[in-house]
Amino acid sequence: xxxxxxxxxxxxxxxxxxxxxxxxxxxxxxxxxxxxxxxxxxxxxxxxxxxxxxxxxxxxxxxxxxxxxxxxxxxxxxxxxxxxxxxxxxxxxxxxxxxxxxxxxxxxxxxxxxxxxxxxxxxxxxxxxx
Amino acid sequence: xxxxxxxxxxxxxxxxxxxxxxxxxxxxxxxxxxxxxxxxxxxxxxxxxxxxxxxxxxxxxxxxxxxxxxxxxxxxxxxxxxxxxxxxxxxxxxxxxxxxxxxxxxxxxxxxxxxxxxxxxxxxxxxxxxxxxxxxxxxxxxxxxxxxxxxxxxxxxxxxxxxxxxxxxxxxxxxxxxxxxxxxxxxxxxxxxxxxxxxxxxxxxxxxxxxxxxxxxxxxxxxxxxxxxxxxxxxxxxx
Numbered sequence: 001x002x003x004x005x006x007x008x009x010x011x012x013x014x015x016x017x018x019x020x021x022x023x024x025x026x027x028x029x030x031x032x033x034x035x036x037x038x039x040x041x042x043x044x045x046x047x048x049x050x051x052x053x054x055x056x057x058x059x060x061x062x063x064x065x066x067x068x069x070x071x072x073x074x075x076x077x078x079x080x081x082x083x084x085x086x087x088x089x090x091x092x093x094x095x096x097x098x099x100x101x102x103x104x105x106x107x108x109x110x111x112x113x114x115x116x117x118x119x120x121x122x123x124x125x126x127x128x129x130x
Numbered sequence: 131x132x133x134x135x136x137x138x139x140x141x142x143x144x145x146x147x148x149x150x151x152x153x154x155x156x157x158x159x160x161x162x163x164x165x166x167x168x169x170x171x172x173x174x175x176x177x178x179x180x181x182x183x184x185x186x187x188x189x190x191x192x193x194x195x196x197x198x199x200x201x202x203x204x205x206x207x208x209x210x211x212x213x214x215x216x217x218x219x220x221x222x223x224x225x226x227x228x229x230x231x232x233x234x235x236x237x238x239x240x241x242x243x244x245x246x247x248x249x250x251x252x253x254x255x256x257x258x259x260x261x262x263x264x265x266x267x268x269x270x271x272x273x274x275x276x277x278x279x280x281x282x283x284x285x286x287x288x289x290x291x292x293x294x295x296x297x298x299x300x301x302x303x304x305x306x307x308x309x310x311x312x313x314x315x316x317x318x319x320x321x322x323x324x325x326x327x328x329x330x331x332x333x334x335x336x337x338x339x340x341x342x343x344x345x346x347x348x349x350x351x352x353x354x355x356x357x358x359x360x361x362x363x364x365x366x367x368x369x
Binding site: 098102105106107108109110112113117 | 184185186187188189190192196199200203204207303
């Protein structure tokens with residue numbers, strides 16, 4: 001009986017936890033705080049976690065498949081793997097942004113130099129005409 | 131023949147003017163481009179006050195790779211035939227430049243490295259960790275691109291027009307020198323090393339210490355191995 005209650009409590013927390021996470025991400029997208037592109041992994045993780053929390057059969061099957069005796073542990077494993085995937089995805093995003101930022105700094109600095117050079121030449125020319 | 135000397139500079143106010151004047155004294159036809167990598171001191175003002183150099187001030191610090199690549203981009207846009215990379219700390223000797231660009235003018239190779247070890251000479255002394263690192267790079271160069279380059283970390287280099295174009299689009303960012311060798315070798319560029327004298331640093335301190343050296347080696351060796359397993363960027367050239 002106590003076992004059943006504990007199991008249920010865990011399920012309760014994980015179902016409401018994942019619903020809350022999904023709604024939170026959706027709200028952030030709605031307010032344009034996260035781009036859709038970067039929220040996909042979160043939503044995928046949220047919905048998968050929800051499905052596994054709701055369906056005992058699904059989580060038991062999954063735990064059986066990878067040889068985990070205590071099925072809620074499989075849920076945690078899945079959560080951790082999902083977080084890893086998201087973190088790696090972020091490293092890729094940061095790299096992309098770093099490269100773009102470098103290109104922008106270079107472009108802006110060269111243009112600034114050319115603009116100053118052009119201005120100096122123009123001023124010299126104007127002075128010569130006066 | 132249009133020649134651009136790219137000098138990346140970070141906090142070099144004490145010697146940057148001397149570097150510029152030396153270069154211009156050696157050959158007044160060379161254009162000198164100082165790429166000021168977000169220095170906190172007066173590097174930019176000191177360089178501008180000589181009235182003999184072009185000075186690009188990077189709007190934020192990019193590190194040596196990003197600074198040198200800015201020079202390549204400038205060189206490509208302005209149709210330079212040869213670009214040289216030359217340190218801003220007074221370590222390199224401008225009188226050695228003609229030797230460095232001769233194999234490029236004669237179209238013998240695409241890139242030339244001024245090396246401290248191509249033959250032995252007494253002008254430059256190296257520390258133990260640096261020597262060990264250089265030894266590892268030499269072996270990697272031989273294994274991965276089958277070219278004999280002994281001084282992978284030298285920042286005294288000359289490039290032809292095609293190499294300038296290639297590197298303005300693809301130049302490594304953090305510790306670019308050893309990685310650039312593999313990148314160029316992999317993409318079918320011919321390189322050559324020429325013995326060049328160098329001075330001990332005039333100002334500042336060397337960036338090498340043990341902890342940093344280990345981090346540097348791991349990072350660069352990883353970058354080199356990754357570069358070597360990536361597909362070739364430049365098509366239609368035999369490796």
